[in-house]
Amino acid sequence: MLLRTIARISLLGLSASLLPVSALAVANIDQPAPPFSAQSADGNTVNLAAYRGKTVVLEWTNHECPYVRKHYESGNIPQLQKEAAARGIVWLQVISSAPGKQGHVDGATALKVNATRDARPAGIILDPEGKIARLYGAQTTPHIFIINPAGELVYKGGIDSVASSKKEDLATAENYVRLAFADISAQRRIAQASTRPYGCTIKYAD
Amino acid sequence: MSAWLDAGRGWRLLAAGLLFCLNGLAGAAALSPRASTEQVEAELLAAFPTVTPGQEILLGVRQKIIPHWHTYWKNPGDSGEATKIDWQLPEGVTAGAIQWPAPRRFTLGPVTNYGYADEVMLLVPLQVAATAQPGQRLPIRASVDWLVCEETCIPQRVELGLSLPVVAPGSAIGPANPLIQAARLALPTSSPWPLRLDRVGDALQLRIKAPELAAPAVRELWFYPSEWGRVAHDAAQPARFADGELILSLQPGEAPLVAGEALDGVLVITEEQPGGTTRRSFEMAPTLAIASADGHGQETGAWSAMLLALLGGIVLNLMPCVFPVLSIKALSLIRHAGQAPGKLRRQGLAYTAGVLVSFAALGGLLIGIKLGGGSIGWGFQYQSPVFVLLVAYLMFAVGLNLSGLFVVGAGAVGLGSSLAAREGSLGSFFTGVLATVVATPCTAPFMGAAVGFALGQPTLQLLAVFLSLGLGLALPYLLLCLWPGLQRLLPRPGVWMEHLKQGLAFPMYGAAIWLVWVLAQQAGINAVAVALGGMLAIAFAVWLFGLTRQGGRLARHGGAWFASLALAGALLGGYFGIEARSAEVGASRSIRQSWEPYSAKRLAELRAGGRPVLINLTASWCISCLVNEKVALSSTAVGEALRAGGITYLKGDWTNQDPEIGRLLAEFGRSGVPLYVYYPAGAKAVPIVLPQILTPEIVLAALAPGNSTSLH
Numbered sequence: 001m002l003l004r005t006i007a008r009i010s011l012l013g014l015s016a017s018l019l020p021v022s023a024l025a026v027a028n029i030d031q032p033a034p035p036f037s038a039q040s041a042d043g044n045t046v047n048l049a050a051y052r053g054k055t056v057v058l059e060w061t062n063h064e065c066p067y068v069r070k071h072y073e074s075g076n077i078p079q080l081q082k083e084a085a086a087r088g089i090v091w092l093q094v095i096s097s098a099p100g101k102q103g104h105v106d107g108a109t110a111l112k113v114n115a116t117r118d119a120r121p122a123g124i125i126l127d128p129e130g131k132i133a134r135l136y137g138a139q140t141t142p143h144i145f146i147i148n149p150a151g152e153l154v155y156k157g158g159i160d161s162v163a164s165s166k167k168e169d170l171a172t173a174e175n176y177v178r179l180a181f182a183d184i185s186a187q188r189r190i191a192q193a194s195t196r197p198y199g200c201t202i203k204y205a206d
Numbered sequence: 207m208s209a210w211l212d213a214g215r216g217w218r219l220l221a222a223g224l225l226f227c228l229n230g231l232a233g234a235a236a237l238s239p240r241a242s243t244e245q246v247e248a249e250l251l252a253a254f255p256t257v258t259p260g261q262e263i264l265l266g267v268r269q270k271i272i273p274h275w276h277t278y279w280k281n282p283g284d285s286g287e288a289t290k291i292d293w294q295l296p297e298g299v300t301a302g303a304i305q306w307p308a309p310r311r312f313t314l315g316p317v318t319n320y321g322y323a324d325e326v327m328l329l330v331p332l333q334v335a336a337t338a339q340p341g342q343r344l345p346i347r348a349s350v351d352w353l354v355c356e357e358t359c360i361p362q363r364v365e366l367g368l369s370l371p372v373v374a375p376g377s378a379i380g381p382a383n384p385l386i387q388a389a390r391l392a393l394p395t396s397s398p399w400p401l402r403l404d405r406v407g408d409a410l411q412l413r414i415k416a417p418e419l420a421a422p423a424v425r426e427l428w429f430y431p432s433e434w435g436r437v438a439h440d441a442a443q444p445a446r447f448a449d450g451e452l453i454l455s456l457q458p459g460e461a462p463l464v465a466g467e468a469l470d471g472v473l474v475i476t477e478e479q480p481g482g483t484t485r486r487s488f489e490m491a492p493t494l495a496i497a498s499a500d501g502h503g504q505e506t507g508a509w510s511a512m513l514l515a516l517l518g519g520i521v522l523n524l525m526p527c528v529f530p531v532l533s534i535k536a537l538s539l540i541r542h543a544g545q546a547p548g549k550l551r552r553q554g555l556a557y558t559a560g561v562l563v564s565f566a567a568l569g570g571l572l573i574g575i576k577l578g579g580g581s582i583g584w585g586f587q588y589q590s591p592v593f594v595l596l597v598a599y600l601m602f603a604v605g606l607n608l609s610g611l612f613v614v615g616a617g618a619v620g621l622g623s624s625l626a627a628r629e630g631s632l633g634s635f636f637t638g639v640l641a642t643v644v645a646t647p648c649t650a651p652f653m654g655a656a657v658g659f660a661l662g663q664p665t666l667q668l669l670a671v672f673l674s675l676g677l678g679l680a681l682p683y684l685l686l687c688l689w690p691g692l693q694r695l696l697p698r699p700g701v702w703m704e705h706l707k708q709g710l711a712f713p714m715y716g717a718a719i720w721l722v723w724v725l726a727q728q729a730g731i732n733a734v735a736v737a738l739g740g741m742l743a744i745a746f747a748v749w750l751f752g753l754t755r756q757g758g759r760l761a762r763h764g765g766a767w768f769a770s771l772a773l774a775g776a777l778l779g780g781y782f783g784i785e786a787r788s789a790e791v792g793a794s795r796s797i798r799q800s801w802e803p804y805s806a807k808r809l810a811e812l813r814a815g816g817r818p819v820l821i822n823l824t825a826s827w828c829i830s831c832l833v834n835e836k837v838a839l840s841s842t843a844v845g846e847a848l849r850a851g852g853i854t855y856l857k858g859d860w861t862n863q864d865p866e867i868g869r870l871l872a873e874f875g876r877s878g879v880p881l882y883v884y885y886p887a888g889a890k891a892v893p894i895v896l897p898q899i900l901t902p903e904i905v906l907a908a909l910a911p912g913n914s915t916s917l918h
Contacts, residue, residue, distance in 0.1 A: 066361050102358045130315065139317045140285040157460075163287055165353070165361035194460050196434045200359045201285040204315030 027136045027156060029193045033147040034135040041107035041124035046092065053149050055089040055184055057177070059121070060096060060133065060202060062103030062141040063113045066165040067199035071142060072117040074167045077159070080177050081120045087181060094125045096133035098205035103141070104128060130204045140199035146180055146190070155180045157195030164198075237347060237367020245275045245354045250346070250366035251327075253387070255380035256373045257344055260336035265301070266386045267291060267328045267350055267366065275356045276321040279309035281432055283319035283439040287353040287361070289328060294347040298335030305329040308394050308474045308487030309430055314357065318440035320430055327389035340374040394472045394487035403469055403492035410437070410456040410469070412492060417450035419475065425483065426476040429454055435461030436469055463494045464907045466894035493892075511667075512674040519678020554687025556631035558680040560638020565676030568642065569669045591729040591862075595737055595780045598721035600640075602741050603748065605714035611745070612752040641679060727826035727861050736783035740776035747772035800845060804858030806866050816889040818853040820909070823867055823881040825860040831880040838900035839882075847909045853884075884908050 027034055033056075037047040048056065059077070061068050071077040084091040095110060097103035105113060110124045127133055136145055136156075146155035160173035176195050183190045239250040246269050253264040269277055269289070278286040293301040307327065309320040338344060346368040353361050373379060402413040412429060419427075427445045431437040441457035454473075463469055468491040475486045606612065718741070726734045747769035754765025802808065804821060812819045822839060824831035838844060839855075848855055858867040860879050871881055874895060882896035882905075896908050 064358070066359065134316060137316065164351075165287070166351075196461075197285070198287065199285060201314050201317045201319070201355065201357075203357060204317075 027145065027153050029153055029156065031153060032151055033145070033153040036132045036135060038132060039107075039126045041110040041126060043107060046123055046125050048147070049151075051090050051147075052151055055087075055149060056147040057084055057089060057091045058125075058136065058138075058145040058147070059091065059093050060138045060141050060143040061093045062095065062097050062200060062203065063105070063117070064102045065141045065200035068141050070165050070167050070170075071159060072119065074170055075118070076170055076175075077142070078118045078120060080159075080175075080181075083178070083181060085120065085122065087185060089181065089184075090123070091121045092123045092125055093119070093121045094127055094132060094138070096127040096130045096138065097203040098130060099128055101203035101205075102200075103203055128205075130202065133202050133204070138202055140197045141202060142199050143197040143202070144177055146177075146184075148184070154184075155190050155193050156197075157192075158197040158199075161195070163196065237365055239366055239368050241364035241366055243354070243360075243362045243364065245272050245356075245360065246270065246277065246352065246362065246364075248350055248364050248366060250348055250368050251383055251386055252346075252368060252370055253383050253390075255383075256371045257334045257338070258373055258375045258377075258379065259334060259338040259340065260375075261334045263332050263334060263370075264386055264390060265330050265332050265346070265348075265368075266383075266389055267330070267348060268325070268385065269322070269328070269352070270325050271323060271354065273324075275354050276310075276312055276319070276323045277326065277352045277354050278319065278321040279430070280304070280306050281320055281430070281434055282353075283311075283321075283434075284317045286319045286321060286355060286359070289350065289352040291328070291330060292349040292351075293330075294349070295332075296335070296345060298337055299344065299346075300333045302331040302333070305331070305390075305393055307389065307392055308472050308485060311428065313440065316440065319355075320439070327385065329386065329389055329393070334372075338372045340372050340377075342372050344370045344372055346370065394489045397473065397488040397490040401490055401492040402495065404495045405465070406455075408458070410458055410463070410494070412454040412456060412469070414452040414454070414473070415450060416452050419447075419452045424475060424477055426474075427452070427454060428474050428476075429456060430472045430474065431459075432470040432472070433461070435459040436463060436471070464894075464910075465494050465896070466892065466908070468493045511671050515671045515674035516678040516681075519675040520681055550687045552631050553634040554684045556634035557638040557687070558677070558684045560635035561642050561676045561680040562638075562673055563635075564639045564642035565672045565679075566669065569672030573668055591725055591733065592781055594721055594725045594728065595733075595740070596777075598718045598725065598737060599740060599744060599776065599780070601714050601718040601721060603744060605711040605718065606745060606748050608711035608714060609708055612748045638680060642676065724826050724861070733783065736780055740780045743772040743776035743779075747776070800848065801855040801857040804856040804867065804870070806870070809856060809870075812854050812856075813885060813889060816887055816891075818851055818887040818891075818909075819856060819885040820848065820853050821856045821858065821870070821881075821883045821885070823858040823860055823871060823879045825879050834880060834882075834898075834900040838902045838905050841902045841905075843902050844905050844909075847906055851909055852887075853909060 033048065035048050037045060037049075040046045063069070063072070068077075081091045093110075093114075095103065095105060097105075107124070107126060110126070113119075114121070114124065125132065132138075138145070140158075142159045144155065144157060144159055145153060148154045155176070157176060159177055160170070160175045162169040162173035176192055179192065180190045241248050248270075249268045251266040251268060253266075257263050267289075271277060278288045280288050282288050289304075291301075291304060295301060305328070307322070309322060312319045312321060312323075332346070334344060348366045349363060350366060351361065351363045353359055397414070400415040402411075404411045404413070427443065429437065429443060431439075436459055438457040438459040443454055443456055445452060445454045447453070456469075470491040471489075473488045473490060475488070477484045477486065722734055722737050725737055750765050750772070751769035754761045754769075757765070801822070804823070809819060809821070822831075822835070824835065847853070858864070858870065860867050860871075871877060871879070874881055874883065880898050882898075882900065884894045884896060885891060886894065894908055897904060
């Protein structure tokens, strides 16, 4: 066909004009969030796809990390979890500490730890091999990712703007997660969609 | 209260109080200069044991870290936290920022950190008050916060204190502290080499003109960005040497640079020497080259310019104004699918020759005008309304031909198109010429710089670039002719060909309509009437000519005569109707909306006042200009940003040649539109060139307040 010939000519031109595209496959803003299915602390299986139609927050955590403790002992993260629940947002903790490393817990311990620190997530994902963490490029605890009802990543980064382990800094910090919630409720694009995460390094397996 | 009841305790309190008072008298806190945690031993040091009033003295906080643990640099990398020092100083005494020694990398799984192991000295300059009284002591207190990590991380805080005697200026200040001196000498020095930073594809390319670094002794090179996310902290940084330049390839991180921003950081060079390895570090802040946002450097070399031109030429084949012409030729190719490969090859070569000759002619013309001192550029021929009208007529006539209103090769009526549609090598040659004529206004994004480069080059290189451009344009068709495998895929001739040919007339009519619209921009609404009238005359002439071909000798001659008359009427009427009017219309074009028309005077005025200015150089025949305006520059977000930033938006219309705009284009190494330049606030701010393909995000990022501060 002539059309095929024309298509070939076009292809020739196109292939020459195409420049190398990004080779990175990590979670990018406005791109579909990497799908996963994993064990949860209560023994069930959590599948990200099952939450299609809802906003999902992934919070990487390690209860022994001083930065995580700052946000739990001050009540900051428990409060955000409550606000999320009230807005119909699914808040999932992800624990990616490898066995034998700081913050590694079994399901029962994870539930117990949450009970002692007034944490109210919708679920706890156990990721001891760090698979989901690598999939998302999670680096710190805490490290927050927000996925919109269409399954696209709309936020990744820190919990707030002041990188410190001191509770008194909460007062002056810009709480990125709360701002993101407000933008989501108002059906706006999240203004600060990618921020610097801070905290302890995720304790990946060696 | 109970303390007073316990005599022993009371004494202790009294003693403590007394000690406090004594220290208070001496002006110093009873704090040790040393403090330890399980992982870190910290010590506060001064460059000299005494200070003089008004002097600047270097202090140091030294951390001795147990093995396998580390503290962090100012950019801690993917996680971690930089050490902070809070100073408590007497009035009039101020401490500066930490002078950070070069860091090291620590990688744990996918996380990379920048920091220090074993031992580090953080230097801080201290300005002593001029009013400090000799004989008194200067109390210094520092609260030092750090995060120390092995695999787990521990935030720690220590309080360190020092009390330095103030001595009169000129008196002996005592021996220098060798630790502080050594630390000062080990600080990164500013880079002595010329630097360039370009965006190449997705990566950043840092070029350091340092032939001395080519030595085989260099074991490792690493660029540490001072700010988080500027460069991916963990990505490899492949380095190579070329022409005395060290070229380091960096991956942008989560907070990538915008053109015109500086990449602040430290380059650490690890050298293998007979006595062991040495690390040398250099501070640098190369600015991301303004033209590099297009995907290529500002100074494209002769070869890369030719390569770019070649690619640009290939892309031109996809342009709507070229494709229909190519299709005509593809049709004629199919018609001759049965003929000998040698003949086809000759046709392919003839087409290529046609394109190359046209481009050479165009290049020659450009050289001529360039030498003549005229300020012109790519697409310049389309600045003449008469030229636009003629091309519109040509497109229309080609359309009529395709529609079947007159027969190919039936005389001079079809002009270029009849030459182009002629069979054989001559027809191929003129198809090449036609393709060139219609391709010129479609400036593919990267062609701007190639032509800009060519204009600034000696004649020979300019020609080379133009010929590359032409070769690119001709290449797909040439390959089709040279590659027999492709030809075998061509379908058999049939009635469908006629239908397809007729169908292809419509893009031609479309092109004619677009050109008439361009003409309307250039020469006003009356020119449209002239153009349409001319087209009517052409259609009539063509119809009459076609009709009378079948008649007798008299009819044929009469028909030809009348047709020529109508055609002459169309051409002459068009010429006089448009040339006379275009001048006055150019002046009466009204100012609309939020932009002001560009003039060098207005720009100079605004710049002198330090006002931020956004310049958009456009032309109505430039499709990408119009798309950019539609998609990005006219968006409400950009409009708001312009208002909010108090940015004056100047628009230069290059639809008709304007030497003032030509000069501005030349200033930025371009010879064609579009060109977008943002001058941030401040009379000395460095202008930022935006890419040729715009999105609202690109414009907003460029206009962001962070960019509006002077870069130098």
